[in-house]
Amino acid sequence: MLRTLLDDRAFIRARMTVVAVTAAMVVAACAPASTGEADAVGDAPLPAPSSTATPAPTPALDATAAPSPAALGTASAAARELTVKGRAPKTGYAREQFGDGWVDVDRNGCDTRNDMLRLRLTDRVMSGDCKVLEGSLADPFTNASLRFVHGGASEVDVDHLVALSDAWQKGAATWEFAKRVAFANDPLNLEPVDAGANRAKGDGDAATWLPPHQDYRCDYVARQVAVKEKYDVWITAAELDAMLRVLDGCPGHELPEPGDQPVMADNVGRAPDAVPTPPTTPAPTTTGGDALDPDMGTCKAATAAGFGPYAQGEDPEYGYYRDGDNDGQVCE
Known part of the structure; x- marks a missing residue:
């Protein structure tokens, strides 16, 4: 009777050992591969993951993302x-x-x-x-x-x-x-x-x-x-x-490239003379009290200063300048 009991206990221990070893093997097989040096069994690297593994899903694009x-x-x-x-x-x-x-x-x-x-x-x-x-x-x-x-x-x-x-x-x-x-x-x-x-x-x-x-x-x-x-x-x-x-008729039309030329030239030629400053003397006035434009001497100077045109019989300033084409207007 005693021998039978001992034999049964030995059998149970043997079964438990087999179960424990099997469990350890399953855990080892399911453990993730190390991201550093290769895990080793007898210094042999673990096999690489299969190339047919299902890839991770691509995140959905944000509809509010910046345009391309x-x-x-x-x-x-x-x-x-x-x-x-x-x-x-x-x-x-x-x-x-x-x-x-x-x-x-x-x-x-x-x-x-x-x-x-x-x-x-x-x-x-x-x-x-x-x-x-x-x-x-x-x-x-x-x-x-x-x-x-x-x-x-x-x-x-x-x-x-x-x-x-x-x-x-x-x-x-x-x-x-x-x-x-x-x-x-x-x-x-x-x-x-x-x-x-x-x-x-x-x-x-x-x-x-x-x-x-x-x-x-x-x-x-x-x-x-x-x-x-x-x-x-x-x-x-x-x-x-x-x-x-x-x-709007060509909505995809691309903006042309700006080109290689810089916006500041280093070969500029001769700078123009300064634009003459208009006289600062007070302008004469008519009997009605309305101020007249100054006499700039030439129509070119008058138009450069923003004055004119002047019509014969309407603008007293007409008399300042020569009406070369006799059309009744000067500095037009």
């Missing part, structure tokens, strides 16, 4: 970021405020005008490496084919897409001279175009003039936005409305 860089790079988005202000007076503007003609800002030995003609014209006839004598242009403003002839009745102008006078009235009047020279010679702001269309544009912005070739309007307005963003030129409310009307 491409969305931020549209001309329409950039236009909305431009400063909107009223147009300042044209007082003091002259072409010379933007440099003495065309300047070789990039110092490649050629002036900017010939750089642009070389870039855009085909079938060119050259004099040396820089000067373009003749060439053909696919005009973006009118979609016509034009012929450029140096020194002849040329049909091609190099247009400032953002006119210099427009920039002057929207910030450039306060710039350093070197910045105005860079602006006037920046390829981003230049395009050889039909001379007639360019002169019809004058110094108009997008609110007053757009290219007759409608397929070019998105490119044209996008370039204007890029120029105004690069140089921090403001726009009027009417101009913004006109820009957005064009860009």
Whole structure:
């Protein structure tokens, strides 16, 4: 009886040992692999996880996340970021405020005008490496084919897409001279175009003039936005409305790259003479007590100071100046 009991106890102990060993093996098999050196059994690394393991689910995108860089790079988005202000007076503007003609800002030995003609014209006839004598242009403003002839009745102008006078009235009047020279010679702001269309544009912005070739309007307005963003030129409310009307027709149109030219030129040519200060003597008055504008000596000085025009028989200031074309108006 005693022997049977001892045998039973030995059997139970043996069973418990087997269970314990089995449990230990199961725990070891289920334990996660170490993120440091490999766990070892006899210095052998554990097998790598199977490549067919189910990956962790990707978190859902936040609907309020910032737009992609491409969305931020549209001309329409950039236009909305431009400063909107009223147009300042044209007082003091002259072409010379933007440099003495065309300047070789990039110092490649050629002036900017010939750089642009070389870039855009085909079938060119050259004099040396820089000067373009003749060439053909696919005009973006009118979609016509034009012929450029140096020194002849040329049909091609190099247009400032953002006119210099427009920039002057929207910030450039306060710039350093070197910045105005860079602006006037920046390829981003230049395009050889039909001379007639360019002169019809004058110094108009997008609110007053757009290219007759409608397929070019998105490119044209996008370039204007890029120029105004690069140089921090403001726009009027009417101009913004006109820009957005064009860009609404091409909502994904990308903003052009600003280009390599810096906004401050180090090759500026000759700075213009200072604009003369108007006389400070009190202006005469009429018998009715209304103040008259000062006599500036010439209409050029008067218009530069913001005076005029004057009509014969209506404005006493008419008598200050010579009516060269006898149309009854001066300083118009």
